[in-house]
Amino acid sequence: MSIKVGVIGAGGMLQYHAAGFRQAGAEIVAVADPAPGAAARATEKWGIANAYESVDAMLAECAELDAVSIIVPNKFHAPLALQCLKAGKHVFCEKPPALKAAEVEEMIAVADSVGKKLMFNFNNRARPESQAMKGYCDDGTVGSINSAQAKWIRRTGIPGFGGWFTTKELSGGGAVIDLLHMIDLALYFMGYPEPAHVLANTFDTFITDRGFKGPWGIPDRADGTNNVEAAAHGFVTFKTGQVLTLQVSWAEMVKREEVSVVFQGTKAGGKVERLFGRDGLDETAIDTCELYVQENGNSVNRTIVTPACEDMGRSNSARNFIEAIEGKAAALNTPDQAHKLMKIIDALYESAASGKPVSI
Incomplete structure (x- = not known):
């Protein structure tokens, strides 16, 4: 079965994440974005089934999710990564990893505790x-x-x-x-x-x-x-x-x-x-x-x-995330x-x- 991915953030980087995930055989099943209409427009443009206007709704209602990709302003990287890891999802997060090293330390502790992949888009x-x-x-x-x-x-x-x-x-x-x-x-x-x-x-x-x-x-x-x-x-x-x-x-x-x-x-x-x-x-x-x-x-x-x-490696980086989850490649x-x-x-x-x- 293919890895099912949800994306948080409907901005321009979505095109590269989507391309890489699909190259690896993953299926993008949801997009969440709080801006009114943004997720719906993205799902229509990129052929994705489900649109949500909150991350809470996506995690609660899209039970098939295996992994989440985070494409939002820097301040929200750590809080959203922690939320998704605690929900049992693998996480691929845009750079920077967080605002401070202490936030990354917390992210690592949670990823280890739930046994999920935590990777970043150092494309x-x-x-x-x-x-x-x-x-x-x-x-x-x-x-x-x-x-x-x-x-x-x-x-x-x-x-x-x-x-x-x-x-x-x-x-x-x-x-x-x-x-x-x-x-x-x-x-x-x-x-x-x-x-x-x-x-x-x-x-x-x-x-x-x-x-x-x-x-x-x-x-x-x-x-x-x-x-x-x-x-x-x-x-x-x-x-x-x-x-x-x-x-x-x-x-x-x-x-x-x-x-x-x-x-x-x-x-x-x-x-x-x-x-x-x-x-x-x-x-x-x-x-x-x-x-x-x-x-x-x-x-x-x-x-x-x-x-x-x-x-500049953006699609290859996203593809590597999926392949690392599946054990087909070492994490970059x-x-x-x-x-x-x-x-x-x-x-x-x-x-x-x-x-x-x-x-x-």
């Missing part, structure tokens, strides 16, 4: 080039990664002014918590070591400047709040001796949008990079996946050729990794606020 791990590079990290080609640089930078990429993205109570933070993917990907290549110290600073220079709005996100709210960072720079040390440098921004004086992880290993270095075009993925976008080695006294750069993936991410990531993000914000290094 950039599921990109073909990321999986190819991870293979070289795991098979000994790279050796041990000493240092890495994680970067997701935008010049004009604030996702709307005054909405939930720019309201710390709802989002937990700005560019860092929204664009955490490359921090996660760097840690994934590094073997997710235990963090030791974080030193960071955040900048809100352009957070109210309409000239730095991106071509995506949500509509502006004139009476809304803009109290999150537009950019952050930081440095993380690990108990293993490894180090990570990070740069994340919605709005910063850079040439173009760059999404990358670069690392230096004991046997090889590497880069996974996407340079976006003028308006996202257009003809000027550039993808790079390379290994850097020394052979016979020569510096050799190896290009890794992988299939194109226009959705674990709750423990999500907890480590949120501890680093918590420490980053703490360091920025205090102006001092933070021990984890």
